Amino acid sequence: xxxxxxxxxxxxxxxxxxxxxxxxxxxxxxxxxxxxxxxxxxxxxxxxxxxxxxxxxxxxxxxxxxxxxxxxxxxxxxxxxxxxxxxxxxxxxxxxxxxxxxxxxxxxxxxxxxxxxxxxxxxxxxxxxxxxxxxxxxxxxxxxxxxxxxxxxxxxxxxxxxxxxxxxxxxxxxxxxxxxxxxxxxxxxxxxxxxxxxxxxxxxxxxxx
Amino acid sequence: xxxxxxxxxxxxxxxxxxxxxxxxxxxxxxxxxxxxxxxxxxxxxxxxxxxxxxxxxxxxxxxxxxxxxxxxxxxxxxxxxxxxxxxxxxxxxxxxxxxxxxxxxxxxxxxxxxxxxxxxxxxxxxxxxxxxxxxxxxxxxxxxxxxxxxxxxxxxxxxxxxxxxxxxxxxxxxxxxxxxxxxxxxxxxxxxxxxxxxxxxxxxxxxxxxxxxxxxxxxxxxxxxxxxxxxxxxxxxxxxxxxxxxxxxxxxxxxxxxxxxxxxxxxxxxxxxxxxxxxxxxxxxxxxxxxxxxxxxxxxxxxxxxxxxxxxxxxxxxxxxxxxxxxxxx
Numbered sequence: 001x002x003x004x005x006x007x008x009x010x011x012x013x014x015x016x017x018x019x020x021x022x023x024x025x026x027x028x029x030x031x032x033x034x035x036x037x038x039x040x041x042x043x044x045x046x047x048x049x050x051x052x053x054x055x056x057x058x059x060x061x062x063x064x065x066x067x068x069x070x071x072x073x074x075x076x077x078x079x080x081x082x083x084x085x086x087x088x089x090x091x092x093x094x095x096x097x098x099x100x101x102x103x104x105x106x107x108x109x110x111x112x113x114x115x116x117x118x119x120x121x122x123x124x125x126x127x128x129x130x131x132x133x134x135x136x137x138x139x140x141x142x143x144x145x146x147x148x149x150x151x152x153x154x155x156x157x158x159x160x161x162x163x164x165x166x167x168x169x170x171x172x173x174x175x176x177x178x179x180x181x182x183x184x185x186x187x188x189x190x191x192x193x194x195x196x197x198x199x200x201x202x203x204x205x206x207x208x209x
Numbered sequence: 210x211x212x213x214x215x216x217x218x219x220x221x222x223x224x225x226x227x228x229x230x231x232x233x234x235x236x237x238x239x240x241x242x243x244x245x246x247x248x249x250x251x252x253x254x255x256x257x258x259x260x261x262x263x264x265x266x267x268x269x270x271x272x273x274x275x276x277x278x279x280x281x282x283x284x285x286x287x288x289x290x291x292x293x294x295x296x297x298x299x300x301x302x303x304x305x306x307x308x309x310x311x312x313x314x315x316x317x318x319x320x321x322x323x324x325x326x327x328x329x330x331x332x333x334x335x336x337x338x339x340x341x342x343x344x345x346x347x348x349x350x351x352x353x354x355x356x357x358x359x360x361x362x363x364x365x366x367x368x369x370x371x372x373x374x375x376x377x378x379x380x381x382x383x384x385x386x387x388x389x390x391x392x393x394x395x396x397x398x399x400x401x402x403x404x405x406x407x408x409x410x411x412x413x414x415x416x417x418x419x420x421x422x423x424x425x426x427x428x429x430x431x432x433x434x435x436x437x438x439x440x441x442x443x444x445x446x447x448x449x450x451x452x453x454x455x456x457x458x459x460x461x462x463x464x465x466x467x468x469x470x471x472x473x474x475x476x477x478x479x480x481x482x483x484x485x486x487x488x489x490x491x492x493x494x495x496x497x498x499x500x501x502x503x504x505x506x507x508x509x510x511x512x513x514x515x516x517x518x519x520x521x522x523x524x525x526x527x528x529x530x531x532x533x534x535x536x537x538x539x
Binding site for chain 1: 242263285286287288289290291292293294295316317318321322324325344345346352355403405406410411423425426427428429
């Protein structure tokens, strides 16, 4: 994984998120306050605009710049949570000596764990953690079992989708949807949907590379 | 969408610029990152009070910066939490060395961003988390009750203590006490439109109201058919009383807050109807506040906040305040 890869993937994510923006906005208006899609779009745009600043940086510095940009540029829960994800990944052990796929999975899993602590949310609370935690576990398991990288990533794409759909019938206990009680049931969580789209894009861009 | 705006991107900046220019005797606006401070520096040894939250709730919090209340406010994008760099820049500007008290409304985004700022901050700091909205059930397993209009009361009372030499620890304790002594509940008749979204946050019929609504138009307890003002007021107060359990002859502050789109005429009518009910229960209204303080853009609606008062709280409520939105005793 290189800094170039991060930037190129962010560009691909931008296309996918824009293609699905009205769906995500609608999901958020059903059970949130409608700002999630704008926050995500703003965050991705800011990361892409960092290209000239970070393209020649070492991995830890590039990730840290992305973290600070996401944190200060997005606001809301998304900013704090994605900022925490990248900030933790930037602290990954020896990442400046090269990031192979095992290393990438290791630092992603550490990032997801930090996000879980920050948001105090676990699987089953109708949040993006219903996508991120199962995906992180699936990736780690794949590495432990010494599976082929593309197989692992294909599985992660499926796990992400399953996690996203699982939020539909859940009662929200974290975030703004929690104020709805029973009324949130029957709606997919917008954060789970945007996270799933991002995971899918990242995995597929590696699979097809 | 009809709004006074030139472009969604400049909406917040232009509004802040106008606010800063209109009240330059009281506040000073700083940009990139955005924060509002008093026009004069914090006096030596005074605990600095910093609040913040999404924009769209004006005058909360920028309008509450000034003598006797906040030292700084950090406005986020409309209905979106501010970010740690804003709180850190504000803290650096207003911390006189006596420490910083963050006053945070219990919404996930606000809580996380203020928490990150507190972690990154070098000097002593504490936080008061407001969660006065009785519409939402509280539980340690959920996000819990929202922080809404009582935040204004917390800022007034703690602001006075800080102004009169209260320590960081004492300010935090008093903030927690005011929050615990307060309960709020709101109702909305119409939705509101975030400028960047361009369309209403939720749909609501002409004959409907959202009972227990939050300050971003997020849903409350239930969707009801419209009722008379007295019936609505009674239901709001019953929900608050059930939670707050004020006793007969107990003194309270009755705060009727407008959400932005309801005229003062109606807010005073609500005050009258609330007084009818509280009188019947022998609950003594000893202080009052009526107006648009914790708004939700152009939403039609109102919230009622009750705060149980004691001698200490009354003293700090009555003390002088000079902000853009609240001014007495000066």
